[in-house]
Amino acid sequence: xxxxxxxxxxxxxxxxxxxxxxxxxxxxxxxxxxxxxxxxxxxxxxxxxxxxxxxxxxxxxxxxxxxxxxxxxxxxxxxxxxxxxxxxxxxxxxxxxxxxxxxxxxxxxxxxxxxxxxxxxxxxxxxxxxxxxxxxxxxxxxxxxxxxxxxxxxxxxx
Amino acid sequence: xxxxxxxxxxxxxxxxxxxxxxxxxxxxxxxxxxxxxxxxxxxxxxxxxxxxxxxxxxxxxxxxxxxxxxxxxxxxxxxxxxxxxxxxxxxxxxxxxxxxxxxxxxxxxxxxxxxxxxxxxxxxxxxxxxxxxxxxxxxxxxxxxxxxxxxxxxxxxx
Amino acid sequence: xxxxxxxxxxxxxxxxxxxxxxxxxxxxxxxxxxxxxxxxxxxxxxxxxxxxxxxxxxxxxxxxxxxxxxxxxxxxxxxxxxxxxxxxxxxxxxxxxxxxxxxxxxxxxxxxxxxxxxxxxxxxxxxxxxxxxxxxxxxxxxxxxxxxxxxxxxxxxx
Amino acid sequence: xxxxxxxxxxxxxxxxxxxxxxxxxxxxxxxxxxxxxxxxxxxxxxxxxxxxxxxxxxxxxxxxxxxxxxxxxxxxxxxxxxxxxxxxxxxxxxxxxxxxxxxxxxxxxxxxxxxxxxxxxxxxxxxxxxxxxxxxxxxxxxxxxxxxxxxxxxxxxx
Numbered sequence: 001x002x003x004x005x006x007x008x009x010x011x012x013x014x015x016x017x018x019x020x021x022x023x024x025x026x027x028x029x030x031x032x033x034x035x036x037x038x039x040x041x042x043x044x045x046x047x048x049x050x051x052x053x054x055x056x057x058x059x060x061x062x063x064x065x066x067x068x069x070x071x072x073x074x075x076x077x078x079x080x081x082x083x084x085x086x087x088x089x090x091x092x093x094x095x096x097x098x099x100x101x102x103x104x105x106x107x108x109x110x111x112x113x114x115x116x117x118x119x120x121x122x123x124x125x126x127x128x129x130x131x132x133x134x135x136x137x138x139x140x141x142x143x144x145x146x147x148x149x150x151x152x153x154x155x156x157x158x
Numbered sequence: 159x160x161x162x163x164x165x166x167x168x169x170x171x172x173x174x175x176x177x178x179x180x181x182x183x184x185x186x187x188x189x190x191x192x193x194x195x196x197x198x199x200x201x202x203x204x205x206x207x208x209x210x211x212x213x214x215x216x217x218x219x220x221x222x223x224x225x226x227x228x229x230x231x232x233x234x235x236x237x238x239x240x241x242x243x244x245x246x247x248x249x250x251x252x253x254x255x256x257x258x259x260x261x262x263x264x265x266x267x268x269x270x271x272x273x274x275x276x277x278x279x280x281x282x283x284x285x286x287x288x289x290x291x292x293x294x295x296x297x298x299x300x301x302x303x304x305x306x307x308x309x310x311x312x313x314x315x316x
Numbered sequence: 317x318x319x320x321x322x323x324x325x326x327x328x329x330x331x332x333x334x335x336x337x338x339x340x341x342x343x344x345x346x347x348x349x350x351x352x353x354x355x356x357x358x359x360x361x362x363x364x365x366x367x368x369x370x371x372x373x374x375x376x377x378x379x380x381x382x383x384x385x386x387x388x389x390x391x392x393x394x395x396x397x398x399x400x401x402x403x404x405x406x407x408x409x410x411x412x413x414x415x416x417x418x419x420x421x422x423x424x425x426x427x428x429x430x431x432x433x434x435x436x437x438x439x440x441x442x443x444x445x446x447x448x449x450x451x452x453x454x455x456x457x458x459x460x461x462x463x464x465x466x467x468x469x470x471x472x473x474x
Numbered sequence: 475x476x477x478x479x480x481x482x483x484x485x486x487x488x489x490x491x492x493x494x495x496x497x498x499x500x501x502x503x504x505x506x507x508x509x510x511x512x513x514x515x516x517x518x519x520x521x522x523x524x525x526x527x528x529x530x531x532x533x534x535x536x537x538x539x540x541x542x543x544x545x546x547x548x549x550x551x552x553x554x555x556x557x558x559x560x561x562x563x564x565x566x567x568x569x570x571x572x573x574x575x576x577x578x579x580x581x582x583x584x585x586x587x588x589x590x591x592x593x594x595x596x597x598x599x600x601x602x603x604x605x606x607x608x609x610x611x612x613x614x615x616x617x618x619x620x621x622x623x624x625x626x627x628x629x630x631x632x
Contacts, residue, residue: 031501062541
């Protein structure tokens with residue numbers, strides 16, 4: 001199960017399409033990788049962001065930040081670690097750490113490439129900002145309360 | 159007015175984001191540029207592709223082809239010439255010619271970069287393939303019949 | 317080992333960044349997925365495309381084609397199967413089959429999304445077209461001759 | 475001429491490729507638009523970023539931020555205003571304001587879409603961080619000193 005303190009780990013390889021004429025991954029693509037990270041974080045909760053949207057709730061980004069520390073090249077193996085650093089019914093904030101890892105897994109944390117964060121609000125399909133606790137099932141899932149409940153019942157989420 | 163034989167001319171500069179580690183525009187981006195070309199071709203008809211979608215008709219790509227002749231680098235000025243090479247109520251086919259042009263306009267046709275084509279069907283919002291002549295206003299617009307009518311009436315489309 | 321007839325299998329999930337306002341994967345992104353497919357095909361030969369570039373040989377695309385059969389949506393699991401359909405010292409041609417597969421692996425081949433192909437020449441860093449058999453190590457690797465030799469020696473590549 | 479206080483204005487239309495399944499421009503693409511903005515800011519100085527690279531100096535992004543205020547849809551006309559908010563030999567910081575403008579130019583400043591900033595260092599082709607004043611021609615150009623000199627000489631840059 002994924003708790004609020006939990007870390008989702010996403011691994012990806014730098015695509016040729018993601019490099020630029022400097023020979024390294026173009027800076028905007030880190031925000032795409034961060035999207036993969038939060039997708040995996042939500043999946044770790046036992047549901048998918050797609051299900052959020054199917055139930056009419058979108059999580060648009062209202063703020064995004066990234067500090068770049070080193071470059072990633074084509075075919076580099078990149079590990080994105082994603083956590084939720086703040087969560088209330090009006091807003092959720094994700095933090096990300098992207099590192100280049102050796103193919104053989106050597107070198108624990110890898111070379112730090114970038115650290116970033118994104119803030120999201122909850123939006124209905126009609127474009128109205130809402131509070132997620134109006135949707136108990138989604139709120140319990142995202143906040144981990146539902147999962148905790150299920151865990152107590154001995155039906156832990158894989 | 160734009161007739162079936164008409165050419166829409168789109169000019170763009172190669173974005174840094176569009177280059178790759180070879181130092182040239184990544185091959186998939188030509189299909190993005192072709193999209194700009196057909197957007198402009200439709201605009202030349204006096205309407206926009208956005209209006210197509212607002213009226214419930216989508217033009218998904220069913221086939222795409224591109225032959226690459228030379229490379230484009232960051233900040234190169236690229237001219238895309240777009241024509242409709244086939245049009246019937248079930249399908250529309252666009253052809254494209256992308257060339258690098260000198261900033262000062264010197265050298266008529268420029269250096270040929272790529273030639274491509276895309277085929278599209280007409281799709282309703284519900285995902286059903288349709289024939290465009292069921293939507294007379296759209297059909298007349300795309301085929302130029304409506305424009306021709308207006309032209310005869312002395313109200314030519316700019 | 318990968319023989320000329322071998323198939324590289326690449327699995328990916330459709331990124332939110334790859335969708336468009338139609339709600340499906342944007343058509344140009346299939347060519348990005350094909351790039352992942354040929355990267356994996358070369359990896360299956362026991363080397364990487366990155367090593368090609370490090371030895372001064374690029375494989376630019378000179379022709380690309382895709383026929384679209386069905387749409388992929390956000391978070392869909394897509395399997396790309398890549399084969400080499402033609403290979404000589406002047407040119408290599410890859411063919412691709414992209415299918416949507418059920419998360420649980422149910423349904424053998426999946427729903428066919430698209431079929432495509434790309435043709436590549438061999439280019440030196442200086443931008444000169446070359447024949448790959450001038451680079452025996454690369455040529456044997458790509459053509460499988462080297463691998464076959466190793467296979468006969470009982471040292472098959474994983 | 476462009477002074478340190480000057481604003482570069484870039485206009486673009488939202489590409490279909492830039493939209494996502496929410497029907498709006500994907501958040502990472504604002505950073506691509508910001509890149510167009512700083513390209514134009516540098517061009518306003520009478521040189522191009524491409525010339526920077528040709529002289530061996532790269533301007534990689536070390537920090538990027540964006541606050542999103544409203545959404546942009548396909549074919550929306552977007553105006554990006556770019557300024558330099560800090561400049562010293564070790565670093566340059568750009569600020570951006572992206573707004574949706576009415577096609578007819580009505581509504582002065584448009585609807586604010588996003589505000590962002592990026593910080594850049596100066597890097598040699600060999601990957602070493604440098605100070606731009608070691609390259610007087612580039613430094614004078616970027617800081618406006620060279621342009622001022624030329625202006626005094628009555629040969630103002632267009």
